[in-house]
Amino acid sequence: MRTSNAPSIVKRVQAHPLLWPVVTLVLILMVNASLNPGFWMLQWRDGHLYGSVIDILNRAAPLMLVSLGMTLVIATRGIDISVGATVAISAAVAALMVGGKLVITDGVAQHVSRFPMWLAIVCALLTALACGLWNGVLVAKIGLQPIIATLILMVAGRGVAQLLTDGQIVTVYYPPYFYIGSGYLWGLPFALFIAGFVYLLMHLAVTRTALGLFIQAIGINPAAARVAGVRERLISICVYAFCGLTAGIAGLIISSNVKSADGNNAGNLLELDAILAVTLGGTLLTGGRFTLAGSMIGALIIQTLTSTIYSIGVPPEINLVVKAAVVFVVMLMQSAEFRRAVRGWVVRPAAGSHT
Amino acid sequence: MKLQSKYIPLAATISLFAAMSVFGAVSYTGFLSPQVFLNLLIDNAFLVIVAVGMTFVILSGGIDLSVGSVVALSTIVLAKLVQHLHWDLMAAIPLVLCMGTLFGAFMGWLIQRFRLQPFIVTLAGMFLARGLCYLISIDSISITDEAYTVLAQTRLHLWTDGPMVSISAVLALAVLAAAVFVAHGTEFGRTVYAIGGSEHSAVLMGLPVARTNVLVYALSGFCAALGGVVFTFYMLSGYGLHAVGLELDAIAAVVIGGTLLSGGVGYMAGTLFGVLTLGVIQTLIMFDGSLSSWWTRIVIGALLFVFCVLQRVFEAGRKPGV
Numbered sequence: 001m002r003t004s005n006a007p008s009i010v011k012r013v014q015a016h017p018l019l020w021p022v023v024t025l026v027l028i029l030m031v032n033a034s035l036n037p038g039f040w041m042l043q044w045r046d047g048h049l050y051g052s053v054i055d056i057l058n059r060a061a062p063l064m065l066v067s068l069g070m071t072l073v074i075a076t077r078g079i080d081i082s083v084g085a086t087v088a089i090s091a092a093v094a095a096l097m098v099g100g101k102l103v104i105t106d107g108v109a110q111h112v113s114r115f116p117m118w119l120a121i122v123c124a125l126l127t128a129l130a131c132g133l134w135n136g137v138l139v140a141k142i143g144l145q146p147i148i149a150t151l152i153l154m155v156a157g158r159g160v161a162q163l164l165t166d167g168q169i170v171t172v173y174y175p176p177y178f179y180i181g182s183g184y185l186w187g188l189p190f191a192l193f194i195a196g197f198v199y200l201l202m203h204l205a206v207t208r209t210a211l212g213l214f215i216q217a218i219g220i221n222p223a224a225a226r227v228a229g230v231r232e233r234l235i236s237i238c239v240y241a242f243c244g245l246t247a248g249i250a251g252l253i254i255s256s257n258v259k260s261a262d263g264n265n266a267g268n269l270l271e272l273d274a275i276l277a278v279t280l281g282g283t284l285l286t287g288g289r290f291t292l293a294g295s296m297i298g299a300l301i302i303q304t305l306t307s308t309i310y311s312i313g314v315p316p317e318i319n320l321v322v323k324a325a326v327v328f329v330v331m332l333m334q335s336a337e338f339r340r341a342v343r344g345w346v347v348r349p350a351a352g353s354h355t
Numbered sequence: 356m357k358l359q360s361k362y363i364p365l366a367a368t369i370s371l372f373a374a375m376s377v378f379g380a381v382s383y384t385g386f387l388s389p390q391v392f393l394n395l396l397i398d399n400a401f402l403v404i405v406a407v408g409m410t411f412v413i414l415s416g417g418i419d420l421s422v423g424s425v426v427a428l429s430t431i432v433l434a435k436l437v438q439h440l441h442w443d444l445m446a447a448i449p450l451v452l453c454m455g456t457l458f459g460a461f462m463g464w465l466i467q468r469f470r471l472q473p474f475i476v477t478l479a480g481m482f483l484a485r486g487l488c489y490l491i492s493i494d495s496i497s498i499t500d501e502a503y504t505v506l507a508q509t510r511l512h513l514w515t516d517g518p519m520v521s522i523s524a525v526l527a528l529a530v531l532a533a534a535v536f537v538a539h540g541t542e543f544g545r546t547v548y549a550i551g552g553s554e555h556s557a558v559l560m561g562l563p564v565a566r567t568n569v570l571v572y573a574l575s576g577f578c579a580a581l582g583g584v585v586f587t588f589y590m591l592s593g594y595g596l597h598a599v600g601l602e603l604d605a606i607a608a609v610v611i612g613g614t615l616l617s618g619g620v621g622y623m624a625g626t627l628f629g630v631l632t633l634g635v636i637q638t639l640i641m642f643d644g645s646l647s648s649w650w651t652r653i654v655i656g657a658l659l660f661v662f663c664v665l666q667r668v669f670e671a672g673r674k675p676g677v
Contacts, residue, residue, distance in 0.1 A: 079474070144663050147418070147474075148616050152663065155603060156656020162649035263649075272478055285472045315493075320486030327479035328465075335469040 017282045017289070020333060021297040024280065024326075028304050035312045048184035052307065058182075060303035061191035062087075062250035065198055066270055067277040067295040069132075069246030072202070072239045074278055076218045077287030078139060078146035080240065083247040083274055085157025086131045087267030090251030092164040094124035095261035100174030113174045120177075125248045131157065132244015136237035154271070161263035171260045181256030191253045195296075198246060202292055215239065219287030276323075277302050280330050301326075363669055364613030364621075367662075368628045371611075375635045383642040389518040395634040400523035401426065401582040401589060402604060403630045406612075407534045408578025409605040410626045414538070415571045416551040416618030417473035421462065422579040423601035424484035425455050427594070429583025431488045434496035434593025437503060444502055452580045458484065459576020463569035477572075481602070488595030495594035498587060507588040523585040530581065535623045547571060551618025607655055608633055611662050632658070 013019060032052075033039045042051040066083050073080045097120035103112045113120070131153060138149035172178075183190040206212030217225040218232050226232040250270070255261045279285060280301050281294025305326060309319045332338040380387035396403070405422050412419045429451045436442040436450070462480045466473050498504070510519040538544040546567045549557040557564050586597060606616075612629030614621025636654050640646045 138660075138663075142664060143667055145616050148610060148659070148663050151603065151606065151610075152656050152659045155607060155659060156653045159649040159652030159656065163647075163653070167647060167649060272481075275475070275478065279475055285475060315489070318486065318490065320482045321490065322486075324479045324481075324483035324486060327475070327482065331471055331475060331479065332465075332469060335471055337469045341469070 017291050018294055018297065020330070021281050021294050021301065024330060025297050025301050025304065028301060028308065032304060032308045032311075035308070044187070048187040048189075052311065054189065056300070056303050056307050057192050058189035059307070060299050061189065061195045062253045063270070063273055063277060063303060064195040064296050064299040065246045065250045065253070066274040067281070067299045068195075068198055068202055068292060069243035070271075070274045070278050071281070071283055071290050071292055071295040072215060073146070073243045074275075074283055074285060075215045075287055075290035076236055076239050077222065078236070078240070079275065079285075080132075080135060080150045080243050081147060081271045081275075082131065082135060082150040082153035082157055083243065083250075084267035084270040085154050085161065086128050086244050086247035087251040087254060087270055088161035088261070088263050089131060089157055089164065090124045090128040090248035091255035091261040091266045092161045092170065092263055093127045094120050094177075094252055095170040095172050095255050096164060097123055098172050098174050098177050099170075100172055100177070111174050111176075113177070117174070117176055121252060124252060125245060128244045128248020128251065129241055130244070132241040132247070133237065135244065136240030139240060140233040140236035158263065161261075161266070163263075165261060165263040167263065169260050169262045172255065173259075177256055178259060179256070181253045181258075191257075194249060194253065198249065199292060199296060206292065211235075216288055216290070219290070273302055274299075276327060279334075280327075282334070364666060365625045365628075367665060368611060368613050368625050368632065371658075372628050372632045372635060375632065375639065379635065379639050379642065383639075386638075386642055389513075391638065393518050393520050393524065395631050395638065396524040396527065397521045398589070399630050399634045400521070400527035401585040401598075402601070402608065402633070403527040403627060404530050404578050404585060405582035405601060406605040406608040406626045406630055407530055407623065408575035408582075409602075410534070410609050410612070410614055410621065410623055411538070411547055411571050412473075412575045413606070413609050413614055413616060414551045414618055414621055415547045415568065416554065417466070417568075417571065418477065418606070418616075419459075419462075419572065419575045419579075420474065420477040420602050421458075421480035421484055422575065422582070422605055423598045423603075424481045424488070425458060425576060425579035426583040426586055426598040426601055427488050427596070428458075428484040429455055429580045430587045430590070430597050431491050431496065431593035431595060433584060433587050434498050435491055437500050438496050438498050438593075444500075444506070448584055451584060452577060455580020455583070456573050456577040459579070460569055460573035462576070463572025466572065467565050467568040473572075485595065491595075492593070493595065495592050495596075497592040499591075503587075504591065507591055521588070523588045526581075526585060530578070531623065531627055538623050543567060543570065548619055551620070553619075604633065607659055610666075611658060613662075613666070615666060 036052065039052050042049050042054065044050070066087070070080055070083065097115045098117055099114035100111050103110050135150050135153055138144045138152070139146050179190060181191055185193055206215065214225070214230045214235055217228065217230050218235060222232055251267065254266055277298035278295045279298070281291055281296070281298035283290040283294060302323070305323060306319060309322060376387075376392070385391070405426060409419060409422060432454065433447055433451050436447040437444065458480065462476050465471055466476050506522060509522055511522070511525065512519045538547065546557065546562045546564070549560065549562055550564055550567060554564060587593060590597065608629035609621070609626050610616060610629070611632055612621070612625030612627070614625060633655060636658070637651055640648065640651055640654075
């Protein structure tokens with residue numbers, strides 16, 4: 001006999017979609033803290049916070065943004081493998097338009113951008129939005145499979161980025177632009193505020209409006225959603241366009257962070273990290289169930305993992321093996337079949353006791 | 356009528372390849388020589404082999420993102436064994452092939468046993484194989500073994516002083532011939548098509564779905580390892596950064612070859628022409644000389660677009676759109 005109160009809380013925690021992502025993150029943080037005593041140390045220096053945790057948060061911002069966009073795409077049963085290319089294109093547009101050179105007027109050295117910075121940012125974001133829109137139209141209007149539709153942009157996009165930058169690494173010399181990726185606001189990295197703002201916006205959009213419900217309906221059964229009056233195609237297009245936009249913002253942060261745009265390497269393998277983050281967060285790749293907060297945690301897990309590997313002095317090459325191991329473990333933990341199998345190996349349930 | 360519509364995607368691929376060759380022949384002197392076309396096969400032998408494995412996976416409705424990394428892992432294991440540990444070729448190559456097959460079978464087992472997404476399992480496999488490369492060696496290992504070099508540089512003349520092919524090209528054609536037989540002439544092949552059409556129906560029909568699913572990934576792993584062996588003939592080195600993005604080229608070749616990514620529809624021969632089409636684009640851009648190499652990516656993207664839309668148009672007549 002069970003009491004009525006306690007198990008319900010346990011059950012509720014067990015059933016909470018964020019349980020496994022949080023457990024994974026906490027575990028990795030604990031490993032981190034045990035290996036690196038100064039992990040949790042925060043210092044106030046030059047008007048902002050310093051420390052490993054802040055560093056991780058700062059570096060995770062682009063991945064968080066891309067993962068947020070990817071979450072909605074995956075929730076509609078899609079996938080967008082072109083985000084890395086979109087990042088490269090947006091970074092190329094921004095870097096080319098900002099450019100920047102040193103001009104000395106009245107004896108004062110001044111950095112001048114080629115176009116006003118706001119115009120460069122708007123153009124870069126519009127280009128990224130157009131990339132997403134293209135994907136969305138291919139998926140929703142022409143009816144291509146998402147992985148193929150976005151494969152086209154993934155293959156061609158990097159070529160386009162190289163075409164824009166003429167195969168060179170475009171360097172930016174315009175300090176105000178660097179604020180996006182490495183500036184600080186109220187002591188915290190500015191990029192984090194961008195990611196937080198986008199998260200908040202999306203959170204409100206999917207919880208305060210019917211949008212979240214519609215997206216879930218599309219993910220569970222697109223045909224049924226359409227019959228039920230959900231404007232499935234329009235919503236799908238918007239979701240892909242939005243994913244492009246978040247990739248564009250990530251492109252701005254990344255290019256601002258490294259002060260350049262590299263058509264070849266910017267956002268390389270980012271799509272895989274983003275898909276990983278989304279899956280680690282507990283969103284189903286088969287669509288229908290999604291969690292934005294989970295994807296944020298997933299992005300943090302991946303970045304923490306990377307930082308751990310760098311900070312404990314293991315050759316960074318092991319990064320990929322560790323990442324793979326974590327994916328395998330999390331993947332298996334998420335699988336109902338695996339949990340059933342393990343239960344079968346560990347305990348041999350008496351007949352009738354198994355529910 | 357039915358037979359005709361079935362062959363349209365394949366016919367479209369072959370026509371495209373022919374059209375591009377004619378375009379090349381008209382535009383550039385020296386393009387229309389047998390050696391240019393044999394070079395397509397020689398330079399892309401590893402891609403043909405990898406794409407053949409990928410075709411099986413895609414026909415069964417799955418996807419294998421790990422092939423590029425498995426190619427890299429094979430090159431580096433082979434280079435390590437042959438160059439540093441002085442293994443005999445006849446021992447090293449079978450070992451590498453076994454490794455690739457087991458790697459694929461392991462991923463297939465995970466996918467099948469625990470109902471995991473092929474996309475995410477093979478993604479993890481991709482990370483794992485790439486990571487293992489770096490664990491073995493961070494630097495490129497060049498292969499100077501004598502037997503190896505001889506094997507890699509052997510050229511077989513079609514007739515005396517005629518155009519020539521490499522051993523890898525012959526190997527690629529042999530793999531393709533075997534794959535055509537396996538796909539269209541054996542129970543395994545028919546089961547793959549059935550699973551791609553509808554896994555549920557295949558189970559109900561009593562086909563060995565579980566076994567076939569694992570075998571498909573094992574086969575892809577084997578092809579990737581063999582592709583890696585051929586790749587070392589081509590590069591004479593092992594390196595963790597070899598074949599980055601090869602999985603995408605392979606997928607592109609399969610799609611351009613007329614195989615539906617949803618599985619169940621497609622031909623092995625189409626994949627060969629898919630690879631050759633990718634090769635001919637590169638050759639055209641090379642012959643032109645004024646275009647930068649990144650145009651290759653853009654043209655391949657555009658081709659993918661055209662072919663996917665065409666597939667969609669043909670498909671729309673047969674299946675109700677979802």
